[in-house]
Amino acid sequence: MSKTPQTVASADGTPIAYEVTGDGPPVILVGGALDDRTSVAALAATLASRVTAIAYDRRGRGGSGDNADAFAVRPEIEDLAALIAVAGGRASLFGHSSGGVLALEAAVRGLPVERLAVYEPPFVVGGLRPLPAEGTAERIRTLIAEERRDDAVHLFLTEEASVPAETVDGLRAGPAWPFLARLAHTLPYDVAVCGPDLAVPVDRLATVAVPTLTMAGGASPAWLPAAAQAVAEAIPGASYLTVEGQDHGVLRDPQALRDPLLNFIAPACT
Template sequence: MDKKTTSRDGTPLAYQSSGAGPAVILVSGAMSTGATVAPLAGHLADRFTVVPYDRRGRGHSGDTAPYSVDREVEDLGALIEAVGGQASLFGVSSGGALALHAAASGLPVRRVAVYETPYAVDEDGVRRWAEYTERLNGALAQQRRGDAVELFLRLTGMAEEMIQGARQAPMWAGMEGVAPSLAYDAAVLGDGRVPGSLLASVTVPVLAVAGGASPAWMRQAARTVAEAAPEGTYRALEGQTHMVDPVALAPVLAEFFAE
């Protein structure tokens, strides 16, 4: 991330910008930085100014306590101002929830696309989400960052032997470094349910995308997001999972953002 801007509360934000045309800001999900979504930028830069960034508490961006979702929305406001005063947003996973919050806030957002924002679609999912957030906040309050990362990896369905193997890998220290930001992703997802009232207030077009090979609940969550937004559209990408291939995703986003 070779550029910097500053959010309203003084937090420095690191970002990159490539290409030319209308601005599209890429919002990463949990346990990730702008580098995670940067490969997608290369497939959109022929038509757009594409802006991956490090969310607060990650990568080369700073952090300022106390955290609130409003502060992360202000971060996007600062980025939008830095790249010309108007932008579309693409958020992957929990980053999609942040993008939707930003669109509902009244920021100068043209369009919003989200990929598999992991909202719960039944009461069992809501219960599991509540258990996760309670245990996560407890681990972070006690500075047990490794345990917090483990909780997240279990939530994603990673096998126990893989989690224990990851603990021994060189990447683990970096994962523990961004563990506090797991609470930020939990905050933007709220109680885990699709935020119907928030989506009803989004006045710009919303595209909710899911992978055709992802679990059925992921596709249902995306459909529910599209149905709750006044100008919502749902798309499924055949053969794709939560780890979506930028080559498959980019044409869908380019068509949507160019409209």
């Protein structure tokens, strides 16, 4: 990948930074909360022998701007539309976590998606985890406005993502925390795309008409595989795959996703 990204203007004029690597059918890699294009860079390199992988900064992150007046889903859909145009007018999407929800939403809204793969979209089904406390989204926005980035990330991870507090405290003391805190101001986008109650939008997903693969890690908490399976059940013809030995941090082990994604996105090339 190049060190200096290219940019494309979204519908509202926001520059969206992206990097392209590889050759073959195009696939846009959509990171989740507290990710930027570097978070999917290793996956892009892993896939590059068979596909054209496009890693990008969701708006407000890395080299991308943010001209939106309010946190909403529509501008992020328009960002994906601009990237699909760069890719030649059609592209497959792979989304991780809330990036998977964004990819699903792009398909629901009729973007020219060739194939759709998502890993652990963080919906909540069957009461398998507590829902965020009422007012959590507003509290996150308030902390961001007050420049209390560390507290905003802590609140998001514990309430919105259901990460145990002791795990978050350990993460906060580690070397990765400053990277997460730098992206804290983008968290309301992830909250917006996942919805206030984190419910699987069954009726809307039933309109998706592109080949779809949902995945979850065999070592993930039960609520994440359950969500991925529920999404697959809601989309006509979709399939579900367990990635054995993996959890929500699968992007740190991109080889685990190589074969599932290449077999699905570019089966003739594997």
